[in-house]
Amino acid sequence: MTDFLTELPVRVAVPIERHSLLSDRRALALVTPGADVTWLCHPSPDSPALFAALLGGSGHFSVRPQKDQLPLGQRYVPGTMTVQTRWTGLQVTDHLAANLVRTVEGRVPAVVEFAPRPDFGRAPVVLERVAGGLRVAGTPIVLRSPGVDWEITGGTATAVIIPPFVLELELGGPSEVDTDWLDWSAALRLPATEPALVRRSALTLRALCHRDTGAVLAAATTSLPEQIGGVRNWDYRYCWLRDAALTVQALVSLGSTDEAEAFLNWLHGVLETVSGPESLNPLYTVHGSALGPETVIDSLPGYAGSGPVRVGNLADQQVQLDVFGPVTDLVHDLALARGSLADREWDVVTAMVRAVAARWSEPDHGIWEERHVPRHRVYSRVMCWQTVDRAIALASRFDRPLDPEWLVLRDTIAADVLENGWNPDVGAFTTAYDGTDLDAASLHVGLSGLLDPSDDRFQATVVAVEETLRSGPTVYRYLRNDGLPGDEGGFHLCTTWLIEAYLKVGRRADAEELFESFVRLAGPTGLLPEEYDPVAERSLGNHPQAYSHLGLIRCARLLDVTATPRPPASR
Secondary structure, three states, X not given: OOOHHHHOOOOOOOOHHHOEEEEOOOOEEEEOOOOEEEEEEOOOOOOOEEEOHHHOOOOEEEEEEOOOXXXXXXXXXXXXXXXXXXXXXXXXXXXXXXXXXXXXXXXXXXXXXXXXXXXXXXXXXXXXEEOOEEEEXXXXXXXXXXXXXXXXXXXXXXXXXXXXXXXXXXXXXXXXXXXXXXXXXXOOOOOOOOHHHHHHHHHHHHXXXXXXXXXXXXXXXXXXXXXXXXXXXXXXXXXXXXXXXXXXXXXHHOOOOHHHXXXXXXXXXXXXXXXXXXXXOOEEOOOOOOOOOOEEXXXXXXHHHOOOOEEOOHHHHOOOOOOHHHHHHHHHHXXXXXXXXXXXXXXXXXXXXXXXXXXXXXXXXXXXXXOOOOEOEHHHHHHHHHHHHHHHHHHHHOOOOOOHHHHHHHHHHHHHHHHHOEEOOOOEEOOEOOXXXXXXXXXXXXXXXXXXXXXXXXXXXXXXXXXXXXXXXXXXXXOOOOOOOOOOOEEHHHHHHHHHHHHHOOOHHHHHHHHHHHHOXXXXXXXXXXXXXXXXXXXXXXXXXXXXXXXXXXXXXXHHHOOOOOOOOOO
């Protein structure tokens, strides 16, 4: 038998943005442009990885032509999360439907390599031959491959197959699957601006919504670096209250409300487990439980050698007082879109206001989760204001009881921000009350409605962020010392905030120019990770990132809304 292992190409770190996402809204996987599945966690998306070659491990599941050649391309089947990879004479179609199904078609033989590595490669792996395929010993995982003659060496199975052929990796999950991707995406209300990218972004956000629980992942991965060779590598496979609310709010804006309702039900369940809403953690597992301790997997070198690889996230123990604002804003938009406000949703709103009333004046770690001394942050205060403001609007619109103290609280927080957040020496709203450093999140003074965008102070803040934090097609979160070594790239969500700010202050041409530069950073299948390095011209951070895609959706819609209608063409 031919020694296939000697013919396999050397694995290199494929650019982050070139990985495509597979999802059935229960499991998530990443596949490279060469049809190599290098990331899949099991049984939940925040469980240990079965395949972790993405992070330098050996776990993967690859299909390629027997005669080595470069792929012609990779694409999604329109309106779905099904990925097709093409070579001359061969095509591999991948989709998740409770199980990972890989359909191989064409006229040339293909080499398959199956190398499962449970628990990030820390668990011993033995492959057992069973009728019609292989079993990962001690697990429910079976690779169905009738008639394939596998060569097994050290927990890795290799074979040549003749198309057409279907490989099905049974993951032991429930048989019921979500098969309505095409119908769902066809029903979206898309803007005229970049409709194809908006649709792909919406599909990506829905893919990050856990079907069984209603939780929403911030990203599909852990530890993809914010700097190659650096230590800023974090686990984003969890449900942040803030990120989740913003994610499903973007879907509401496109006409899909089911995901928002499911998330709010999940949040209601979490609220029942805490002593009071002010005690909420910033993030939870997909099942609504607290995270375990943050740990490091020393056996994995990390993406492109960028360790450490982390599991868990210390941010779950931080104080992040901005989280209540996006949740209340979500309920506000959902209720307006639907024309009704459910009692359980109003309960969530009043809980968020109680949390703000109890804690709004405290320093916190903020949206960026800095592992540093808490500060009185402008963005956190603005989101506390937004919580109360949207609650008041909901009470008025849907005839709910309005506590007069809410009006006082809203005005008190606004006065506090305007008095202490504006720094006349800097000529901008700064990160926090105690310094002169800038933060893109402070743009929300105007984006939220707390300050009229025509106010000179907001317009000056837009200019200051542009001058200090923008670099070509990207915008940095901040440039201060945050207590961690190394640097990071520009943050895609911050780029979209500046686009929105440009529109708010009447700089439409600048907004269009930056948006056009931003969307060019998407990968070949339309996916966006967390960050971008404008110097090295490469993507960084976890992938795909919900923040990046919800920002794209919001900007595309805003560019439509603010567009000047063109006069009809003369005949």
